[in-house]
Amino acid sequence: MSETLVRVDLADRSYDIVIGGEVLSSIATRLSGIVKNGARRVFVLTDENVWDNHGDALKSHLATGGIEAIANILPAGEATKSFANLQSVLEWMISHEAERNDVLIAFGGGVIGDLAGLAAGLMKRGMPFVQVPTTLLSQVDSSVGGKTAINSSFGKNLIGLFNQPALVLADISLLKTLPPREWRAGYAEVIKYGLIDRPDFFEHLEIATPDILSGDVNALANAVKVSCESKADVVSADETERGRRALLNLGHTFGHAIEKARGFDGSVLHGEAVATGMCMAYRYSRELGICPGQDVVRAERLFETSGLAPTLSALNTGSFEAEELLEHMFQDKKVESGSLTLILAEGIGKSFVQKGAEIAPLRAFLEAETKL
Structure with missing residues (x-):
C-alpha cells in the first residue's frame, strides 16, 4: 500500500504523520533530519510485548543507517505511567550521557508514548x-x-x-500482532472522530467496520488517515486545549472515572472505558433533551457491533457506585474553579463543550446508569 502524509501544522513545531504498510523500514532515512551532529545512536523506550514482537525489526532498520538503538524495556500496562518509571527513564538517559540533541523514540502504545514524551520534555x-x-x-x-x-x-x-513529537510513523503492519481486545479498544477512538464532528465518517464506519476489524489493510489505513486528519485539524487550531480541542475528550470524563474506579488494574482498558463513556455522554445528552434518541441508538449499536460495551454492566467487571464515579470525575483535567466540564452531543457529529455542568441531574443519571 502507498504511504500517506498528514501534516500537523503548528508553525515551527509542525510535523508529519506518515501512514503506511511498511513505514518502519524507512525510519533511519526519516531520522536523518532529526538526529543532529552526526549522532549514531537513539534512545528507545518500549515495553516487553512490543520489543519481543518488533524489537529486532526496529534495530535492523536503524542499523541500515548506522544508528544504534539503546533500549529501555518496561513492563506493559497502564501502571507503567508512574513517577517511579519517569524517574527511572530520566536517570537511564542521564547514565548514558544523553544530550539535548539526542533523540528518544517512543516505540509502543499510548502508555509508552505518554511516558516517553514527558521524559523527553523534561530531559535537560x-x-x-x-x-x-x-x-x-x-x-x-x-x-x-x-x-x-x-x-x-x-x-x-x-x-x-504538551510536548509535540518531531515525527510520527504509523506503520499499519505493526498492528498484526495486536490481541483482538486491543484492536477493539483502539477502535473506540476511531469511532470517536465520527461522533465529534464528522457524521459522514460515522456513516462510513457503520458500513466499513466489519472490513476494518477483520484487518483489511486498505480499509484500516483509510480509517487511520481520516482519524489523524481529524485530530490534526483540531490540534492545529487549539494546541493546548483551551477551547475546541476539549472535544477530543468525548467520553473521557466518564471513561477515566471508570478506569479509576477499577484502580487502573487492566480489567478495563482505556479504549473500552472510553467507549462506554461515549455512550454515557450520548445517553446523558438525551436525558437533557438535547440529543435525539435515534442517534443514541446508532452510537450504541456501532460500539456493540465493534465488540465494545455500551453500558457499565456490559463491561462485566462488577458493579459501580454512582458517588464514586462522580468523585473521580471531579479529578478530571477539565475541571475549572471547582466546576465540571462535560463533552456532550446534540446528535451524531454534533459534540460540544458544556462548562459548569449541573451536579444534581448528573448524579441522578449516574445512579440510573449503575443500575442498568
Whole structure:
C-alpha cells in the first residue's frame, strides 16, 4: 500500500504523520533530519510485548543507517505511567550521557508514548522525540497532538505537559500482532472522530467496520488517515486545549472515572472505558433533551457491533457506585474553579463543550446508569 502524509501544522513545531504498510523500514532515512551532529545512536523506550514482537525489526532498520538503538524495556500496562518509571527513564538517559540533541523514540502504545514524551520534555529542558505507535489507539489518537503525562494516585494523566513529537510513523503492519481486545479498544477512538464532528465518517464506519476489524489493510489505513486528519485539524487550531480541542475528550470524563474506579488494574482498558463513556455522554445528552434518541441508538449499536460495551454492566467487571464515579470525575483535567466540564452531543457529529455542568441531574443519571 502507498504511504500517506498528514501534516500537523503548528508553525515551527509542525510535523508529519506518515501512514503506511511498511513505514518502519524507512525510519533511519526519516531520522536523518532529526538526529543532529552526526549522532549514531537513539534512545528507545518500549515495553516487553512490543520489543519481543518488533524489537529486532526496529534495530535492523536503524542499523541500515548506522544508528544504534539503546533500549529501555518496561513492563506493559497502564501502571507503567508512574513517577517511579519517569524517574527511572530520566536517570537511564542521564547514565548514558544523553544530550539535548539526542533523540528518544517512543516505540509502543499510548502508555509508552505518554511516558516517553514527558521524559523527553523534561530531559535537560527538552530533547526531540519520535512516536512510533504500535497500537490502533495510539496510531489514531495518543501519538498525535503532544499530550504527554503520567498518572497520579488521584487520577489519570494529571501530571504532564504538551510536548509535540518531531515525527510520527504509523506503520499499519505493526498492528498484526495486536490481541483482538486491543484492536477493539483502539477502535473506540476511531469511532470517536465520527461522533465529534464528522457524521459522514460515522456513516462510513457503520458500513466499513466489519472490513476494518477483520484487518483489511486498505480499509484500516483509510480509517487511520481520516482519524489523524481529524485530530490534526483540531490540534492545529487549539494546541493546548483551551477551547475546541476539549472535544477530543468525548467520553473521557466518564471513561477515566471508570478506569479509576477499577484502580487502573487492566480489567478495563482505556479504549473500552472510553467507549462506554461515549455512550454515557450520548445517553446523558438525551436525558437533557438535547440529543435525539435515534442517534443514541446508532452510537450504541456501532460500539456493540465493534465488540465494545455500551453500558457499565456490559463491561462485566462488577458493579459501580454512582458517588464514586462522580468523585473521580471531579479529578478530571477539565475541571475549572471547582466546576465540571462535560463533552456532550446534540446528535451524531454534533459534540460540544458544556462548562459548569449541573451536579444534581448528573448524579441522578449516574445512579440510573449503575443500575442498568
